[in-house]
């Protein structure tokens with residue numbers, strides 16, 4: 646194993662765009678995925694865990710998987726099967742999963758052990774609701790010293806995709822997001838501002854179809870994905886978090902203060918991003934404001950080219 650690889654834990658809810666992000670991460674020479682944890686989000690915990698195991702079997706990659714929270718901390722779950730299909734990954738006949746990769750322990754305990762035992766600080770990459778990460782911080786605050794940063798897909802500095810002002814992952818569990826954003830761990834928010842520009846068009850999808858086995862699989866998932874439309878571009882939200890890990894230079898970022906609206910009658914789940922300093926609070930987040938679309942597209946296709 647290459648010791649220069651960056652150790653990460655991915656917390657995920659596959660989800661079609663999660664599946665694409667996992668492909669890019671699993672075949673990267675620069676990332677060492679120590680653990681994959683699952684969280685209820687796009688679809689139920691059982692389904693996202695099953696999907697994660699099916700993906701690993703498809704990729705022939707052996708990474709331990711631990712199932713986490715089956716619901717948000719406080720609110721009722723939001724169902725996103727209208728975006729990702731009934732199973733969360735409709736459109737492709739996957740092999741049966743390798744259940745041996747599934748740990749018996751809860752995701753939060755598995756994360757704790759992985760972080761505490763690591764010689765090098767771990768980067769957390771949540772690409773679903775932040776329930777597991779919030780529980781980890783509350784149950785085991787001692788892990789903070791060995792977390793390098795949290796690079797998360799979520800939030801928006803402008804409008805939402807789940808509520809008028811709320812992005813799905815934050816909206817799904819705003820209380821968890823509040824705990825994470827106030828944890829004092831360095832946070833990079835890779836949200837809708839960049840996800841809306843990380844687009845895959847029909848001509849890109851056609852390239853994937855014949856690229857390799859993974860490209861073929863993703864091509865078929867894309868036929869069922871409602872994160873945008875193929876004509877106007879499919880949004881690769883979760884892949885942006887992986888892109889940031891590997892190539893932060895393609896992003897325009899700003900350090901600022903971000904808080905989560907919990908009680909707004911119309912705006913609960915909004916990531917209130919104080920770019921002009923009205924709240925006079927210390928910066929707690931590095932916010933991605935823009936992405937170089939051409940560099941992203943190049944990185945995206947090149948990453949999937951490396952897959953089986």
Ligand SMILES: [Ca+2]
Pocket residue numbers: 657658659660662663686687772773883
């Ligand atoms: Ca996701």
